[in-house]
Structure formats: C-alpha cells, structure tokens
Amino acid sequence: MSQGIHAAAAPKAVGSYPHARRVGNLLFLSGIGPRDPVSNEIPGNVQFADGRVQRYDIQAQARAVFANVRAVLEASGARWEDLVDVTVYLTDMLRDFRPYNEVWAEQFPDPATAPCRTTVGITALPTPIAIELKCIAQLKEAR
Structure with a gap:
C-alpha cells in the first residue's frame, strides 16, 4: 500500500501528482524545483518583460530546491x-555543474554520508527553472 503526500510548506x-509517495519504508519524491512556496517566484531569475529568462543564479536556485526537498521530507516524516539517492537535472551542465556542486558540498559536507547522486544535463524543464531534483529516501520504519 502506498501513501501520497502533499507538503504545505x-x-x-x-501537474496532478503528489510531492511524494511512501511505499513501505521508501519515500519517492516527485521532481522538485526551486520555486518559492509562498510567492511562486523563482529565486535568482531575472526575466525580460515577455517572461523569457534573461539570466539566473544557479546557486540561489540550488539552495531553494534543497529547502523545498527538506520541506517535503519533513512533511513525510523523513x-x-x-536521503539515499538524488537525481539532479541541470539545463546547462557546462555552465552550472561546478557552482551547483559547491552548493551540494554545503548541504552534504561529508561524502561518506551523502546520498548517491546522478547529474543529468537536459534541454528544458516545464517552468523557467535551471534545476530539478528527484529524490529517494529510506525511512526507519515501514507503515
């Protein structure tokens, strides 16, 4: 039996999907981006009047996406x-990998205890964001 979770924070x-779904002692998070939960704005984005992104700050977006992952984990009891596995989607791997990796190291200073990670370069995400995370966590107790 699985349980869908929506995190208020x-x-x-x-789209029409939960923030996370718990199956036994595993927690699968849907793709999570850096949008602000209150304003829905994207940290670090500067846009032209027509809405196209003029420039963005990958480190601001990375810190925001980590905060959003934390909110979903906490709402899920995790x-x-x-966290045991993270897939990172970057829209500009060449430009953003190094500065993103610096933020990753802030969040997970000890590589021995950090989750596994795969980073993938993609051409676009469904909103004007430069990063999205897909995470799996293992909870201590199954329901």
Whole structure:
C-alpha cells in the first residue's frame, strides 16, 4: 500500500501528482524545483518583460530546491539524513555543474554520508527553472 503526500510548506506541484509517495519504508519524491512556496517566484531569475529568462543564479536556485526537498521530507516524516539517492537535472551542465556542486558540498559536507547522486544535463524543464531534483529516501520504519 502506498501513501501520497502533499507538503504545505513546499511549492505546489505543476501537474496532478503528489510531492511524494511512501511505499513501505521508501519515500519517492516527485521532481522538485526551486520555486518559492509562498510567492511562486523563482529565486535568482531575472526575466525580460515577455517572461523569457534573461539570466539566473544557479546557486540561489540550488539552495531553494534543497529547502523545498527538506520541506517535503519533513512533511513525510523523513529527515535530511534519510536521503539515499538524488537525481539532479541541470539545463546547462557546462555552465552550472561546478557552482551547483559547491552548493551540494554545503548541504552534504561529508561524502561518506551523502546520498548517491546522478547529474543529468537536459534541454528544458516545464517552468523557467535551471534545476530539478528527484529524490529517494529510506525511512526507519515501514507503515
């Protein structure tokens, strides 16, 4: 049996899906981006009048996406330390990998206890964001 979870402190999903789904002692998070949960704005984005992105700050977006992941984990009864696997989607791997990696190291200073990670370069995401995370956590007790 699985349980869908919606986190009030995280940005609303951009589609019809839960923030996370718990199956036994595993927690699967849907793709999470850096949108602000209150204003829905994207940290670090500067846009032209027509809405196209003029420039963005990958580190501001990375810190925001980590905060959103934390909010979903907490709403799910999980902790940061429960993360076991993270897939990172970057829209500009060449430009953003190094500065993103610096923020990753702030969040997970000890590589021995950090979750596994795969980073993938993609051409676009469904909103004008430069990063999205897909996470799996292992909870201590199954329901």
